[in-house]
Amino acid sequence: MRIHFTVEDLARLRMVASLGPVAESVFALDLFGRTGGAFFNVWRRHVRDRLGEGVRNVEQLIRERRASAELLEMAGRSPDRAAPRSPAEEWTSRRVTATMLGFCQVAVLPYWSRVRGHLESEREVYGRIAITNGVECLLETLHPRLCWNPPVLEIPDAEDRDVHLNGRGLLLSPSLFLQGRNHLFLDRENETGLPALVVSAPCTSAVMSDLMETPAPDDEALGALVGHTRAAALQALTESCTTGGLSERLGISLAGASKHATVLRKAGLITTARNRNTALHTLTSLGMALLHGEPFTAPQPQRN
Template sequence: MLRLEVAADDLLRTRFAVSPLFELGGLLRRLAGLAPLGPFARLRPEYERLRTETELDAVVALHTARYGADFVGPPPAGMQQTAQDDLAAVRATPLDVARREIARALAEGPRVGAAVRETLHANDVVERLARALEAAWTALLAPDWPQLRAICETDVVHRAGRLGEGGWAAAFAGLHRRVRWHDGAIELAAPAQLPGADPGVRTVPSDGTGLLLVPSALIWPGVGAFMDPPWRRALVYPARGVGALWEPAPAGAGALGELVGRSRARLLLALEEPASTTQLAAGLGLAVGAVGDHLAVLRRSGLVRSARAGRSVLYRRTALGDALAAQHSALGSG
């Protein structure tokens, strides 16, 4: 079990963040066969091309069943993090830090080939891996990032609401079944499904810099943590609503679609949690302007309401909207 001690100063500095390259690492694990591939099977041909044309195999070698090198998916700075921000952080990694994490990955993972070993032992290994990551990001994940980011942002809106209602204990609750708040620390139980999981307790003391909470759409096997210097302490957990990625898109919206129109029905069903126009557009693959127009109709009809949260306007269903969505679910998509 891992215990991340959280002092009062930490709570003052704890915040949410998103990590494009951490998501890329999750996708690479799936494409390498370390986790279920699901809807991303369509990316396998492009993945195989990158393996032959770039040094991507060296990146993949740094992701094992129980460990992932932190420097190829470093903790993000905040909610506005971009892939280019992440790549800059990768390129800034001190060589001694990269070598330490590479050595651990090679010790814990399967034997690698001579070409991969040569890359990982090179003096310019950090730059070579950064180039492979950049190529993989562009070809594999960048097209899907708006949808994945919308899922993560919607989760943060939910957690922020829990924080406002019940404090940090409420915000931490429900992050994952292996995570709990106990006696001044976040406790992370070892994943029993992984062979060789350490049954002991490791305590990471508070350093007063706070904790990053990072929702993820592609994390496997469910929750992870950054805990070793020089990286900032961070807890990565599965974002709410990520299950929608693994479900086939509905062909229509059934009777609800006949009543309010298919696009408006999809928007109403998507508002299980509050979301902004931009998040809804990214998640559903609709134009932002069209989403705004549909939401205006739903609001005038008494099915949704809006409220400002910082610089964003968030929409949520009304009681009437909840009733229609519940009736749709009870009847099925038809």
């Protein structure tokens, strides 16, 4: 892959510490399904134990060998496809999303505070390089497997194609769980709308042991997963209410409450029953599980 920069793209280069715990879970899913990296074995064992019966759904998802970009789309970290889904596609999307959120709950969120702290440190290192030596030096040292040949960033182990940024800029992000895969390119990241390049952060066995050996409680875990306002919405919906009731409980506008309810419904965390002009929102079993920090088993298709 060859990513072509213009002067405008270099000026609009941005870096975040992470695309978030859901994106890290997509990368971690691949890592969970592979062997190797002895310092990940303890993590794999903890995750398998905490998944319980849900490990079968995770293993099925691994066997399906879905591309990371597709999983990110289903989990909301890249834009939804424009074409409407068939009922079968919609069911599959909900199953995959439920499995990914359940996996995120036990594979990433218990470690998220330390993982994010590590990734923020990596971003600071990259930032100092850019400030001290310029953006081109940053691109030269971004990852050992990437080659900066101005004005093109070459990625030898990616698909053979040319990506022209055409002044849109590029979002860079390090990842802890993208070990062994080096990079992931997204044509458009959902929250920023920018093309995005995720690169695996350098990490020693000593650092990994410190980050991953013992899961830690994280009071901000649910907020990190769905956003703080939507986490509050889940809390508010422990007792079913209408959109207007949700608006009052959260102290936000009716339009804002409706928007958050739509996102939570698409993620399978709530259901909505409509009666004329009234919509009643209720937590699903997945929403309850995430709210209370319990393992969740994704639904299986009904058989005739």
